[in-house]
Amino acid sequence: MSGFAAITGEPDGPPTLPPFGLADSIAALATAYAVMTALAGRDRTGRGQVVDMAIIEPILTVLGPQPLWYDQLGYLQERTGNRSRNNAPRNTYRTSDGHWVAVSTSAQSVAERVMRLVGRPELIDEPWFAAGTTRAEHTEELDEAVGNWIARHTREDAVSAFEKAEAAIAPIHDVRDVMEDPQYRALDSVTEVDDPELGPLRMQNVLFRLSETPGAIRWAGRPHGADTEEILGELGLSAAQVAALRSEGAL
Template sequence: MSNLHARDYQPDRQGTLDGIRVLDLSRLFAGNVLTQLLGDFGAEVIKIEPPEGDTLRGWKTEGIETHWKIYARNKKSLCLSLRDPRAIEIIRKLVPSAQILVESFRPGVLEKMGLSPDALLALNPSLVVVRISGWGQDGPYAQRPGFGTVIEGVSGFAAINGFADREPVLPPMYLADGVAGLYGASAAMIALREAEMKGRGQVIDLSLLDPLFAILGPQAANYRLTGKVKPRTGSRSTNSAPRNVYRCSDGHYVSLSGSIQKMTERLFRAIGRAELIDDPRFRTNSDRLRHAEELDAIIGAFIGERTQQENVAFFEEAEVTIGPIYDTPQIMADPHVIAREVIADYPDPEMGHIPMHHVVPRFAQTPGSIRTPAPALGQHNRELLAEIGISPAAYDELKLAGVICGG
């Protein structure tokens, strides 16, 4: 096992959201991020999976469902064939006991299943229904496939990501889905507050496009003001200089920022170039932005003579904002990451222990917890269906008919 903290699951731990039941019909990443966050803080998340399981189960590394193990923690699995009307009836019977329902079908599919928002709210008037889609429930693109890759292009993210002389760069992870999942969790809590105060549920139309565009800053406002499109600048900033990634003598990299005037002046003194403080090319932030290439050459030459570790130690001593560019092994070995338990090792039958991110964010009085590992497909079928009056004999009959799967 690694040098990360070894933790055990805490099945009896309660969280702030204890008593909140979430029916999760979503697939892939955004919905799983959303409900994992709710589950970490005590919600009972019932993952309703198709016979083949949530698509996230198929994202394997060396044959192991690492994505599923992390993002399905603190969840229960109920496996149903939703093409069968009897499975839809089971969902109908679960809806009155839930506070939140999350789905990510293409717009209109929920309605075709007989589970339209109106139908759901008729069963449970205080239900919060989170509808995740690529483009939203309406608009000209509503029926288009909405994978995050496409959204990351249309949102404007890819256009400003990368270097000016290269093609736009998509993120190497699930950025649109992850951002939507975080927005979705906060939206669900806001709507739940309304439901608790007024007994009135509602539908949340959560596209992948809206949240990602929202975090890109004042792109539209800046364009209207200047008539110019923000260029790709690599790791440089269009707002402040210096700010870049610099190569060290050992082939590793550091990131450095002088986003306030005093920090830049401190940097110039530290590298023995105090005269640059009054150099007309670098006197103000605006000056530095116009001469960023020259500035980077000066800083890069200094950094290039030292190893990553030497650079970090030197600039930290000078109180200049710097940090190493880490790969995954370096992150896992970092003393701050270990001390803060950013990652912890949890028991796993296939890996011995699996490292996963700890509960985020950190609450002083009511911290979240990792209570249970990700469930096997249909692991909680009998438990959950017994709640709605399905007897063992009826369960076996539904299982034989293929209405209930897994378990």
């Protein structure tokens, strides 16, 4: 409903859904921000308030200015796959060792460095190369130049060469790559948590790092009923009452 699926996928293919709860996740983050905003307002006014959010709204917001484009220009964004109507080359390319990398040249200087790197500097002198939108009209030619070069190199060599040329590139990770990536390791983005049932396990860490009040994961998920007695005690039930409930099979 947000319009995400309508613009995701190849031009001649069907709309593509995300393979995970994308709208749910964005809504959770946005709602947490809304709650913090309401709490800050309470600190100033002394009054609480209702936070009203629909799951379709945050993902619609992060999709960008599509409503504005349609309202003012009648422009309808279509599916372009990994390509862009605003710049080129921009796509995913397969390396000689069977991996994939993503390249984007949103800046003119980056586009020029990429062409020099892949051995096609003559394209820089073409009149249409001077702007991203006109480069996008020649996507096939630019994709062929970049794709052929990357296809002759391993992922490691391609990434290294692009980084040395100060051209934007990124390996397309699956979860195996994520678990071994040195940047994720340095950030502790995937951290180890001791679980009483499963033992040590690795999972995503707290989303951000705070210098004065850093967060931490206390448990991966409590066993069923682990906190029942404590919660019932907070509700005023005595230990004898809790024991009686257990003997009756209510707990």
